[in-house]
Amino acid sequence: MTVEIYRPSAYIPDAGGGGAAGPRAGVPRANGRAIVDDNGEWFPLGLTFMWSLQGARNEPDRYRANLEWAAAHGFDYKRPLYEVAWNPPLEINPATFPDHLGAVARDLDLSWGLGLRSGITLSGKGTGYDLPRLARDVGGVIADGREAAVLLVEMQNEYSNGGDPLATLEAMAREIDPLIRNLIGFSTPGNEAEVEEIKAAARRVAAKIFIRHTERGNSDHGWRDVRQAWDFHNDGGFVGADWEGPGPGSSGSVLTDRLRLAMKRALSIMCGAPIFTLHTGTGVYGNGAPSSSGAPRPPNFWEIDDIDGIVEALRGVVALLPAGVSNWQQANTQWVPPNPVAPFQPHNHWEGDTGDGVNKAYSALAPDGRVIQMPIGVRGRVRLTASYRLTGVTVFDPLTLAPLPDFTDRSFGQGEVMELPGGGIDADVAYIIHGHR
DSSP states (O other): OOOOOOOOOOOOOTTTTGGGGOOOOOOOOEEEEEEEETTEEEOEEEOOOHHHHHHHHHHHHHHHHHHHHHTTTOEEEEBSOOOOSSSSOOBTTTTTTTTHHHHHOOOOOOOTTTEEEEEEEEEEEEOOOOOHHHHHHHHHHHTOGGGGGEEEEEEETTTTTOOOOHHHHHHHHHHGGOOOEEEEEEOOSSHHHHHHHHHHHHHHOOOOOEOOOOOOOGGGGGHHHHHHGGGGGGOOOOOTEESSOOOOOSSSSOOOOHHHHHHHHHHHHTTTTTTTEEEEETTTTOOOOTTTTOOOSSSSGGGSSTHHHHHHHHHHHHGGGGGGGSSEEEOOOOOOTTTTOOSSSESOBBBBBBEEEEEEBEEEOTTTSEEHHHHHBBSSEEEEEEESSSSEEEEEEETTOOOOOSSSSEEEEETOOOEEEBSSTTTOOOOEEEEEE
C-alpha cells in the first residue's frame, strides 16, 4: 500500500518546544495545580502517540511526517509508550527491542527538535520486563540533558486493567524520581477506591500529577463525555492530566464534535487539569486498522475526519481561560454556603431527551473576585439567575471566541435573570461566561 506522506508547509525546526505556538524552555513544573516552565504558565495540549518507537524504527519517514504535522498544528507534546506486549511488529519489549534506550533517546531528541515535548508512559504492560529497571534506565536517558524535552512521566497505562500492582508502580517512581526533575504520575484509577490508593502512593513519593482517563459514554447527546472532566475538581493537591478520554477513533465511545471536545478541554483546565491529551485511534497503533468497535483509525493524523477543525477548536478555546484558572475554587450549581456558590443558577438541568435549560453549568471563583462559568448542553433556552451581584458579565461563544451580541460587560443584581438561547434536542450549544463578583 502506498501511503501519502504529509509535508507541512511550515513548522518550526529545532524550535526547542512549543510546536507551532513557538519555542518553550526549561523543565515543566507545578505551580499549585497549574503548569509552568521558564516561559511561564501554559495549558499543554498533547496527542496520543503510542506507536512512536515502532514508527521511528519501521517507518521513519512516515513517523517524522506525523511528528511534523503535530508540531505544525500547535501541539505541545506527544504521548509515547516505551514498553508494551502488543503483537509484532508493534511489541516493545526492552529486552529484545533493538537498542531500546538509544531508541528512546533518539525519539526524545527528534520530537524536541521539532518543538514537541514527550509525555511518557513507561509501561503499557505485559512483557514481563523488570519495570523498576525500566524506570531507572529511562530516567537516566532523560537526566542526560533531556529534562526540558519531557512534560511528565507516567508509570503505567491503566494498571488496573491487567497491569501490575500499585506497589510495582510505586517502586518505579522511587527509581526514577531521584534521577530527574520532571513531574511524575502513577496511572489512571479504575474505580473510586483506586483514586484514594493512588493518591496515597503518590504522596509517599511526592508525585504531583494525577492522571484520569475519563469515562466514555455518549449519553445526554455526548455531554456526559464532557462533564466527566468535573471529576478533576476532587483532586486538590495534584496537577490533573486529562490523559486518554474519548476522541476520534477511540475504543468504545468516540467523540468527534468540535464544540464538545473544546468544552471538555476548557472544563478540565478550569477543574485543575491543565494537561489535555487529544486521544485518537490513529495514535494507538498507527497502522490504519479500525478499532475493536469498528471505528475508523486512519494511519496518519491528517487523515482523521475534520481533524483541522477539531484542533482549531481545542487550541482556540484556551484564549477564553484566564491564567491561573486551574488554581481557582470550583463551584457547582445548586451548592449553598459554606460551599462555594456558582455565579448563576440555571432554571433547569435536563437529562436525556426531555427538558430545556442546561446539562451542567460548572464554575470557578478567583480570590480577586473574578468568576468563570461554563453552561454546557444548552437546550431551548436557559434562564440564569444571579446568585449575588455580578459586574463585567460577558458571554462568549467557545468556537468563534466572540462575545454574544448584547451580552458584553453586563451587570446583574442578586436574583436578576439572564436568558441565553440554546439548541435543539441535541443541545449543540455551550457558553463561557466571565464576570466579577
